[in-house]
Amino acid sequence: MISYIIKRVIMMIPILFGISILSFAIMYAAPGKPAILNLDPEIPPEVREAQAERLGLNDPIPVQYMRWLGNVSKGDFGTSYARKMPVTEMILDRLPNTLLLMASSLFLAAIVAIPFGVISATRQYSMTDYGVTVGSFLGLATPNFWLGIMLIMVFSVQLGWTPVGGISTIGADFSILDRLRHLILPALVLATADMAGLTRYTRSSMLEVINQDYIRTARAKGFRERRVVYKHGLRNGLIPVITMFGLMLPTMIGGSAIVESVFNWPGIGKMFIDATFQRDYPVIMAITMFGAILTVIGNLIADILYAVLDPRIEY
Amino acid sequence: ACGGNDAPAEGPAEEPTEEGTEEEATGPQAGGTVVLGTSGEPVTFNPLYSQDSASADVIDLIHASLLESNEELDMIPMLATDLPDISEDGLTYTLTLNEGVLFHDGEELTAEDVKFTYDIFKNADYTGPRAGDFTELESVEVVDTYTVQFNLSEVDASFTTRLGYGILPQHILEDVPVADLEEHMDYNRNNPIGAGPFVFENYVDGQYIELSAFDDYFDGRPNLDKVTFRVFADTNAELLAFETGEIDWMILPATELATAETYDHARISSTLALRYDYIGWNNDRAPFDDVRVRQALTMAIDRQLIVDSIMDGRGEVAHAPASPLSWAYPDSVTEFEYDPEGAKALLEEAGWTPGADGILEKDGEKFSFEILSNDGNVIRRDIGVIVQQMLGEIGIEANPRQMEWGAFLEQINPPNYDFDAVVLAWGLALDPDPTAIWHSREIEAGLNNISYRNDTVDELAAGNKKIVDQDERAAVIGEIYEILAEEQPYTYLYYPEQHILLSNRVEGFTHHPRVNMYKVNEWYVTD
Amino acid sequence: MSQATENKNDVLLEINGLKKYFPIKKGFFQRTVGNVKAVDGITFSIKKGETFGLVGESGCGKSSAGRTIMRLYEPTEGEIIFDGKDISKLKERELLPYRRDIQMVFQDPFSSLNPRKTVGAILKEPLSVHGLHKGKERQEFIEQLMEKVGLNPSYANRYPHEFSGGQRQRIGIARALALNPKLIIGDEPVSALDVSVQSQVLNLMKDLQEEFGLTYLFIAHDLGVVKHISDRIGVMYLGNMMEVASKKDLYHEPLHPYSQALMSAVPKSHPSEKKPDRIILKGDIPNPSNPPSGCVFHTRCPKAMDHCKVNIPAFREVRKDRYVACHLYNDEPVVR
Amino acid sequence: MVTKQPLLDVRNLKTYFYKKGQELPVVDDVSFQVNEGETVAIVGESGSGKSMTTLSIMQLVPSPGGKTVGGEILFNGDDLLKHGQDRMFKVRGNDIGMIFQEPMTSLNPVLTIGDQLMETLIYHKKLTKKQAYARATEMLELVGFSRIDEILGDYPHRLSGGMRQRVMIAMAMSCDPKLLIADEPTTALDVTVQAQILDLMRGLSDKFHSAIILITHDLGVVAELADRVVVMYAGQVVEEADIVPLFDKPLHPYTVGLMESVPKLDVEQERLTSIAGNVPTPDNFPKGCRFVTRCPHAFDRCAKEQPELIEVEAGRKVRCFLHEGGYFA
Amino acid sequence: MDAQLENHGLEVKDNQILGKRRSLLSIIVAKFFQNKLAVIGLVTLFIITLACLLAPYLAPHDPAYQDLRNRLAEPSSTHWLGTDHLGRDLFSRMLYGGQVSLYVGFASMLGAVTIGAVIGAVAGYFGGLVDAFLMRMVDVILAFPNIFLLITLVAILQPSINILILVFALLSWTGTARVVRGEFLSLKKREFVLASRTIGMSNTRIIFSQILPNALGPVIVAATLAVGSFILAESALSFFGLGVQPPNASWGNMLTDSQSITIFRNAWWYPTFPGLLILITVLCFNFIGDGLRDALDPRVVEK
Numbered sequence A: 001m002i003s004y005i006i007k008r009v010i011m012m013i014p015i016l017f018g019i020s021i022l023s024f025a026i027m028y029a030a031p032g033k034p035a036i037l038n039l040d041p042e043i044p045p046e047v048r049e050a051q052a053e054r055l056g057l058n059d060p061i062p063v064q065y066m067r068w069l070g071n072v073s074k075g076d077f078g079t080s081y082a083r084k085m086p087v088t089e090m091i092l093d094r095l096p097n098t099l100l101l102m103a104s105s106l107f108l109a110a111i112v113a114i115p116f117g118v119i120s121a122t123r124q125y126s127m128t129d130y131g132v133t134v135g136s137f138l139g140l141a142t143p144n145f146w147l148g149i150m151l152i153m154v155f156s157v158q159l160g161w162t163p164v165g166g167i168s169t170i171g172a173d174f175s176i177l178d179r180l181r182h183l184i185l186p187a188l189v190l191a192t193a194d195m196a197g198l199t200r201y202t203r204s205s206m207l208e209v210i211n212q213d214y215i216r217t218a219r220a221k222g223f224r225e226r227r228v229v230y231k232h233g234l235r236n237g238l239i240p241v242i243t244m245f246g247l248m249l250p251t252m253i254g255g256s257a258i259v260e261s262v263f264n265w266p267g268i269g270k271m272f273i274d275a276t277f278q279r280d281y282p283v284i285m286a287i288t289m290f291g292a293i294l295t296v297i298g299n300l301i302a303d304i305l306y307a308v309l310d311p312r313i314e315y
Numbered sequence B: 001a002c003g004g005n006d007a008p009a010e011g012p013a014e015e016p017t018e019e020g021t022e023e024e025a026t027g028p029q030a031g032g033t034v035v036l037g038t039s040g041e042p043v044t045f046n047p048l049y050s051q052d053s054a055s056a057d058v059i060d061l062i063h064a065s066l067l068e069s070n071e072e073l074d075m076i077p078m079l080a081t082d083l084p085d086i087s088e089d090g091l092t093y094t095l096t097l098n099e100g101v102l103f104h105d106g107e108e109l110t111a112e113d114v115k116f117t118y119d120i121f122k123n124a125d126y127t128g129p130r131a132g133d134f135t136e137l138e139s140v141e142v143v144d145t146y147t148v149q150f151n152l153s154e155v156d157a158s159f160t161t162r163l164g165y166g167i168l169p170q171h172i173l174e175d176v177p178v179a180d181l182e183e184h185m186d187y188n189r190n191n192p193i194g195a196g197p198f199v200f201e202n203y204v205d206g207q208y209i210e211l212s213a214f215d216d217y218f219d220g221r222p223n224l225d226k227v228t229f230r231v232f233a234d235t236n237a238e239l240l241a242f243e244t245g246e247i248d249w250m251i252l253p254a255t256e257l258a259t260a261e262t263y264d265h266a267r268i269s270s271t272l273a274l275r276y277d278y279i280g281w282n283n284d285r286a287p288f289d290d291v292r293v294r295q296a297l298t299m300a301i302d303r304q305l306i307v308d309s310i311m312d313g314r315g316e317v318a319h320a321p322a323s324p325l326s327w328a329y330p331d332s333v334t335e336f337e338y339d340p341e342g343a344k345a346l347l348e349e350a351g352w353t354p355g356a357d358g359i360l361e362k363d364g365e366k367f368s369f370e371i372l373s374n375d376g377n378v379i380r381r382d383i384g385v386i387v388q389q390m391l392g393e394i395g396i397e398a399n400p401r402q403m404e405w406g407a408f409l410e411q412i413n414p415p416n417y418d419f420d421a422v423v424l425a426w427g428l429a430l431d432p433d434p435t436a437i438w439h440s441r442e443i444e445a446g447l448n449n450i451s452y453r454n455d456t457v458d459e460l461a462a463g464n465k466k467i468v469d470q471d472e473r474a475a476v477i478g479e480i481y482e483i484l485a486e487e488q489p490y491t492y493l494y495y496p497e498q499h500i501l502l503s504n505r506v507e508g509f510t511h512h513p514r515v516n517m518y519k520v521n522e523w524y525v526t527d
Numbered sequence C: 001m002s003q004a005t006e007n008k009n010d011v012l013l014e015i016n017g018l019k020k021y022f023p024i025k026k027g028f029f030q031r032t033v034g035n036v037k038a039v040d041g042i043t044f045s046i047k048k049g050e051t052f053g054l055v056g057e058s059g060c061g062k063s064s065a066g067r068t069i070m071r072l073y074e075p076t077e078g079e080i081i082f083d084g085k086d087i088s089k090l091k092e093r094e095l096l097p098y099r100r101d102i103q104m105v106f107q108d109p110f111s112s113l114n115p116r117k118t119v120g121a122i123l124k125e126p127l128s129v130h131g132l133h134k135g136k137e138r139q140e141f142i143e144q145l146m147e148k149v150g151l152n153p154s155y156a157n158r159y160p161h162e163f164s165g166g167q168r169q170r171i172g173i174a175r176a177l178a179l180n181p182k183l184i185i186g187d188e189p190v191s192a193l194d195v196s197v198q199s200q201v202l203n204l205m206k207d208l209q210e211e212f213g214l215t216y217l218f219i220a221h222d223l224g225v226v227k228h229i230s231d232r233i234g235v236m237y238l239g240n241m242m243e244v245a246s247k248k249d250l251y252h253e254p255l256h257p258y259s260q261a262l263m264s265a266v267p268k269s270h271p272s273e274k275k276p277d278r279i280i281l282k283g284d285i286p287n288p289s290n291p292p293s294g295c296v297f298h299t300r301c302p303k304a305m306d307h308c309k310v311n312i313p314a315f316r317e318v319r320k321d322r323y324v325a326c327h328l329y330n331d332e333p334v335v336r
Numbered sequence D: 001m002v003t004k005q006p007l008l009d010v011r012n013l014k015t016y017f018y019k020k021g022q023e024l025p026v027v028d029d030v031s032f033q034v035n036e037g038e039t040v041a042i043v044g045e046s047g048s049g050k051s052m053t054t055l056s057i058m059q060l061v062p063s064p065g066g067k068t069v070g071g072e073i074l075f076n077g078d079d080l081l082k083h084g085q086d087r088m089f090k091v092r093g094n095d096i097g098m099i100f101q102e103p104m105t106s107l108n109p110v111l112t113i114g115d116q117l118m119e120t121l122i123y124h125k126k127l128t129k130k131q132a133y134a135r136a137t138e139m140l141e142l143v144g145f146s147r148i149d150e151i152l153g154d155y156p157h158r159l160s161g162g163m164r165q166r167v168m169i170a171m172a173m174s175c176d177p178k179l180l181i182a183d184e185p186t187t188a189l190d191v192t193v194q195a196q197i198l199d200l201m202r203g204l205s206d207k208f209h210s211a212i213i214l215i216t217h218d219l220g221v222v223a224e225l226a227d228r229v230v231v232m233y234a235g236q237v238v239e240e241a242d243i244v245p246l247f248d249k250p251l252h253p254y255t256v257g258l259m260e261s262v263p264k265l266d267v268e269q270e271r272l273t274s275i276a277g278n279v280p281t282p283d284n285f286p287k288g289c290r291f292v293t294r295c296p297h298a299f300d301r302c303a304k305e306q307p308e309l310i311e312v313e314a315g316r317k318v319r320c321f322l323h324e325g326g327y328f329a
Numbered sequence E: 001m002d003a004q005l006e007n008h009g010l011e012v013k014d015n016q017i018l019g020k021r022r023s024l025l026s027i028i029v030a031k032f033f034q035n036k037l038a039v040i041g042l043v044t045l046f047i048i049t050l051a052c053l054l055a056p057y058l059a060p061h062d063p064a065y066q067d068l069r070n071r072l073a074e075p076s077s078t079h080w081l082g083t084d085h086l087g088r089d090l091f092s093r094m095l096y097g098g099q100v101s102l103y104v105g106f107a108s109m110l111g112a113v114t115i116g117a118v119i120g121a122v123a124g125y126f127g128g129l130v131d132a133f134l135m136r137m138v139d140v141i142l143a144f145p146n147i148f149l150l151i152t153l154v155a156i157l158q159p160s161i162n163i164l165i166l167v168f169a170l171l172s173w174t175g176t177a178r179v180v181r182g183e184f185l186s187l188k189k190r191e192f193v194l195a196s197r198t199i200g201m202s203n204t205r206i207i208f209s210q211i212l213p214n215a216l217g218p219v220i221v222a223a224t225l226a227v228g229s230f231i232l233a234e235s236a237l238s239f240f241g242l243g244v245q246p247p248n249a250s251w252g253n254m255l256t257d258s259q260s261i262t263i264f265r266n267a268w269w270y271p272t273f274p275g276l277l278i279l280i281t282v283l284c285f286n287f288i289g290d291g292l293r294d295a296l297d298p299r300v301v302e303k
């Protein structure tokens, strides 16, 4: 197992390598220069030129790539053009926020989706099942940004239960409760689509499991339905669901950009969007790489969990 | 490049004046916090390098400058005791500083600091955006602790407006090489020390910037204890935060006026902004190289209707490339009223006649072109489609196209200049010098990206900065404006209003057309 | 080393030392870390018009052998001499003519027919691949074919799921017959069928063999079935051929201890029948990726001797037309 | 022959499936008895309703879709159908053990053998973990395992088919059931392994004296194990007899056909006698005798009327007009 | 009755099982129509699609015509669903916007599914290094934070409907590829594939005429779901100003244009109707996909 994990981690390297080359190429193929070279019309061309020279933007792209790679291998992602800060610092400032949001959403999605999926499967074609089905499809079909605004209007403005946005009350000391109040709506919005998808997935996985021979065996042993479903069925049913989590990560990182904007959540999603528009190359590259690493790690964790849950998988 | 979104930023300038504040009967009270909504992340708190309004807003609170502009856009003294004493030849500016001005760390601000600050602009290693402002500045001399003298190589009538940059503390920054100053985060971001009314406390990326009152501010301690900027990424969220009382102050988009008007706990302050919006025609390209065509295009666009529909009527139709707020704005210029029939006639005169499909034609060429705007800007996008319809009514086919900002700039600027028409805006500097935009030498690499050429304008523009007398200079600039109004290289659309939504608990606010954080030291809260 | 004792011309298929190893790949670079020795050097021959039965326990390599002979798998080693020509090393393209001569009937009547094709289309495919019976003639040919295997030709435009298991197996047989092959390899063609249907199909296969002079390689694990249909039988264990003998010899007197165990394991056919000395084998079939040393059967063999663990017994003709790989028969003279 | 009350008495059992408004009589009026210590085999081709009969006894008919709609299942004289599921939770796995055909898939892949064995004991017999472990060890020993501790901690996928089937048997027997239902326990296994399992089952039934219902389509297996045989065809019992008489002289044409279809090892046959046609599916059962479409002796009446299952001699029943009124062919 | 046939146990009445003639398709259709939600979805979607296609005949107004003096007018007899912030008729824009949204959804789906099916088929059938290489490629694209790439690409390539579709297709084939590959891995071991090889059929023909039709079930399901997700994706991109460009309407950009508190409060019809249509359409596609999943389940067909 350990050696499997090590191998997988090593395997990440070429993937990350491929991603870095791809994104570098795309980034430089993009029309438009880094905003820093564009923003102020009054900067004389010589100053702009000097700026470009200083940032090494006049070198051939492969040279720039190699330089970037060299720096990254030393742990240096460079300095943001637009924000003038070390990129690593920028990301480390915000990454925890994004991770918190994503983790909460995943958690929320899981604790809602799995029970609903199971109930839906065990009562196939019942009213409950139809209800869950329609509900989850609604979740799948609702645009994030719209849902976000709606929830703010209802829960923050009308009811005043939650703050409009942000991650904590400014000036207040840190408290779990305060953090939760800020977290709940964005996490919910980010989780909605995945929650729905996961419910569907759990349902079909459980349906599959429930028709398996070993479930019949469990029944023949005289166990009550609860025990049959939860002890013998669920663990098997969850195995394929686990892989979903790995696949959900990249879409979550993407979806977080919108949610972060709407809820003013200081995460890297919003930062990436800004960086893209400003052609802030070091930031774009760094976030892409962080996102990719996150995804790959997510998949790895999913695979490992898979192996943990399913004794048939042996590495 | 050009500022499509905002003005070429100027340094802040603040000084207490007694006009324009609406005083309550109870008078100002000390204490309290105001939370401001802001839509961008500040980049730097160093006034020599800031380019964005989010940074400028904070800088205006932290730093103090020699002079500042008042809400009438006149320069008034701030750290200086008076406006500069200008020598006969117009080449020497002498200023006297208030005594006992302290930086936040308790050191006194002296003429040495002023020299230190302005010397940076002249330093060859300076990487910031303002070097161009000081081409005429030859040297800065410290006459005595409180007197400083600026020596110019040429007369520059606009030089006074350059004296509004925050003064940096020499004792903190003297050892930092100028080349490294732009990225010197220890100061620029983490611990900016100025002599302004508020002390920088804390900046949490993506969330807020906290400032507190500077007890030893030379003009007296501000009324407020604390000012907090809260960063918003989305206007809807910002407005809702205002609605729930989480913030007290925000810039209100015209589209949300109706909502804001329903708020009992707030008021809206509106004033013309120092900017104008326009459609720029590529003067190098047919058919826009024909002045009659440009005039006809302007006549075919119902600008009042545009103002009414997308600005909710809050703005004025523009007729010249200047702001009515400016002292250089002429009493009258040629105005083209909405007159589609007249436009058609003018076009016919220029050889454009309706073809079989109703679209104007000349020599077999259809009158069809692209109106470019940047995406993400809803107002300009809407202008694009409105203009499309208006021009369509007189037989011109205009196709709006949106481009991502970076790509857009690359396409319309040197060396590409690849566009027919662009919807853009200019935020104006305090000094009305039109050279940078309209002089034909600016076509090559400057801001004259529509390739406007007029010898008279070139000539007048070249001389205007040498004219020290403001009225005289206004006349010359007025002449330029008249030509530009007549020739319509742009179709000037409108002067927009800026709206500020302010909680009723905040008093003492003065609305400055250009500076958001104006005289915040006079603000106070009533709860 | 050929076993053909009679006139070589009678031999249709001759397998010499055939091996099929499946590499076990691991890791990201798909390194081969070992081999599943599914078929580990088997030798036998089939005469024209005869039915050769191949029996053995699950996983002993019967299917692999069949598929390798069919050249669905690339042989690892050994010769497959068909009609006098070694086809073991031919390229896929060169194999095309042999794809007519050798056909296969599969075990699973459900999965051996493409569920998205009608019976007519399924039967048409071999013809169109080989460009046989063009146009109208093709339709007629297919109808005849269906009749031959006892299917109503009017069902040609129905889908496999509309047929019962036995009927599907008939379609499979018809498809194999379409190209007029010389050899048909049946990989457990009746194992999935109910007894009453199984007997129908067995009868059909026998009849067709007579009619077309077919040669069968018949793979099965049901000893009764194999006995019924075969002329000669090979017994496989863990990739190796243990014994080859005529049906009569094998059932009358199995020589190899494994064959003996296999025969004794067959349930009685009548309750009052006495089966005195049933040999119950201990343990399970070893893993073919790591077969035991010496005789592969020694781990379970009731008669195992010490040197069985070390020495691999030769596969020899110990009596006339009887080949066995067992040290028990080392003393018997090699029949020449 | 049998005077005392049978252990299991199935009377006129009817289990139907409902699909698209169609009623599918997959188990139609099935009756038979199982006495203590007796092994009764149910034979018949695929789809004849063998499994559904036993699932009905266990009340595990797949639902929705299937339903036991009539009849009585007297277990020790007590009609199981009259009680609710609650009663069944005590009967299943405890009084009646069950083994399924597919040893590969009938064990839960994510639970260890030990877990699965002990679970039943803890659940039904309220044993402590320790006691359960001891009992599990004992059971595995009984079904011929060595290295038992290892096996108990192992997952099913590491075991071969024969081993898994032995685990299944150990599991079914662990609560000392009075009745063991074995649904094709050896079909998926190799002959040599099958021999091993049959041997084991014979030994166990002798030892524990539990009755067995053995479902199979393999007459050889029947000959090995059964005391009595119930032959099913298309959801109905067509013949019931003690083992020897049945093999000596099958009465129902279907039984005859079935026995003749099997290739014999001891006699040389050029051709096999086979039953024409296919087993009808429940949505297409013939109106009269369900075997009429395939019966070589069918006559007019067979197509119109359903024959009854009649006792033609003590312990011998057959459903065929040919044997009506004691007529003996 | 032919003696030969009788010997083989065949009788004319042998085929009760064949009594009713039901083709594969008819079974699938019948199964599909048993699913009420799926049928509702199909019918609704059909009506929506038809209405959009007939927009030139149905739309009461020019969708681009701005009645600037009649902005944000509430639903009335002239403007059935009211007008937008530029006084354009919402109903007409919804019809025309539907053309765009549905086109984006369908075309992106076709692109993604085609690429995915071919790559998945090749990877699954040939296995080995080809498979390893293609799957690494999938990993790279999957690990790429998608929406980021989307924004970058759309920004680079200029927002236009077709570019949008291209980008969607290029980024979204991975799911289909994985599904198809999985299907191929199991299908290629099925005996009918071996049978095709025994008759000498070429690989290409085996892949495309033998296996692919059997792998289409999950692909079709994925495809229906994809259409919905692309419609949503377009609206998400519109949120960043990168979706379908004006003056073209799409449901997505209509919805994002209406994201203003003032409009929410004072002109509820503006966000509500496009939002509802997106919701309904995506819902329909999901219902249909779900119905197809059951209907196309091979196990069900084979029973």
Ligand SMILES: Nc1ncnc2c1ncn2[C@@H]1O[C@H](COP(=O)(O)OP(=O)(O)OP(=O)(O)O)[C@@H](O)[C@H]1O
Pocket: C022, C036, C037, C038, C056, C057, C058, C059, C060, C061, C062, C063, C064, C065, C221, C288
């Ligand atoms: N494609 C393959 N790749 C790897 N191993 C294989 C492959 N096919 C078969 N094997 C292995 O080769 C061995 C022999 O398998 P084969 O299918 O030939 O046995 P068999 O005698 O036909 O068994 P059965 O009676 O179960 O059909 C088994 O251990 C099997 O796991």
Ligand SMILES: Nc1ncnc2c1ncn2[C@@H]1O[C@H](COP(=O)(O)OP(=O)(O)OP(=O)(O)O)[C@@H](O)[C@H]1O
Pocket: D017, D024, D026, D044, D045, D046, D047, D048, D049, D050, D051, D052, D053, D062, D065, D066, D217, D281, D282
């Ligand atoms: N879930 C179900 N829905 C509908 N019909 C079913 C279902 N399960 C079984 N049947 C039908 O019930 C009939 C009897 O099935 P059963 O499983 O009892 O047969 P069997 O005799 O056990 O066959 P086998 O030997 O194949 O196990 C069959 O025709 C089958 O098609």
Ligand SMILES: [Mg+2]
Pocket: C062, C063, C064, C188
């Ligand atoms: Mg096999």
Ligand SMILES: [Mg+2]
Pocket: D050, D051, D052, D183
């Ligand atoms: Mg069964």
